[in-house]
Amino acid sequence: MERLIPEKLPRHIAIILDGNGRWAKKRNLSRIEGHRKGADSVRKIVRACREIGIPVLTLYVFSEENWKRPQEEVWALMELLKDYLRSELKEMLENDIKLMASGNLHHLPQDVYHLLMETMEATRHNSRMILNLALSYGGRTEILDAIRKIMWDYKEGLIRPEDITAERFSSYLYTADLPDPDLLIRTSGEFRISNFLLWQIAYTELYITDTLWPDFAKEDLIMALVEYQNRERRFGLTGEQIEASPCVQEK
Secondary structure, three states: OOOOOHHOOOEEEEEOOOOHHHHHHHHOOOOHHHHHHHHHHHHHHHHHHHHOOOOOEEEEEHHHHHHHHHHHHHHHHHHHHHHHHHHHHHHHHHOOOOEEEOOOOOOOHHHHHHHHHHHHHHOOOOEEEEEEEEEEEEEHHHHHHHHHHHHHHHOOOOOOOHOOHHHHHHHHOOOOOOOOOOOOEEEOOOOOOOOOOOOOOOOEEEEOOOOHHHOOHHHHHHHHHHHHOOOOOOOOOHHHHHHHOOOOHHH
């Protein structure tokens, strides 16, 4: 396997965790068992990213649309989230990992929301790595929420139309404190974005793998990183311009 180049690692990896249900179906197990196995993969990939030296990892854990799933499955996912927060707090503290969350968090059940807030508060001074969980998240809703916030600030005289730049708009998003993802990984071989980070992934490198999320391991992550390092990120420029200004690749 090719060696990773520390200077060319992405600052921010985002992952769409897909394939838990198909993994379970292939084994004649319940979808909930697939989600439970998927939670184990979350633990492994968070540790792998910390070991490799990835500063920010965003995981698409639960979308706005997922609330429409059968109530039993939604309940099981919330219980798995609570189990994860309880079981991983010690490791997050020991390994200097800060927990953040993006989405309509107030839609979460009250006990889940409070546990999430407690875990975020307990880890807020950690600085080695950020683990950002996208929960009750929808990219279109995020953009609409940002527009509403801007309109309120305009009404209060806090912002003028000419003040709205791409950078200023980004400051109104759920991910305001995070850099845009450099690499987006989608498991299970599906070629769609699924309403995820629609604004933030304008220049993100996409990596699609047929591996189902419960089977996604550190080796699969390294393969994605090697592929990323072999790509030339142009940001709308020509290859010659990139060669003349290598710093462009560090955006």
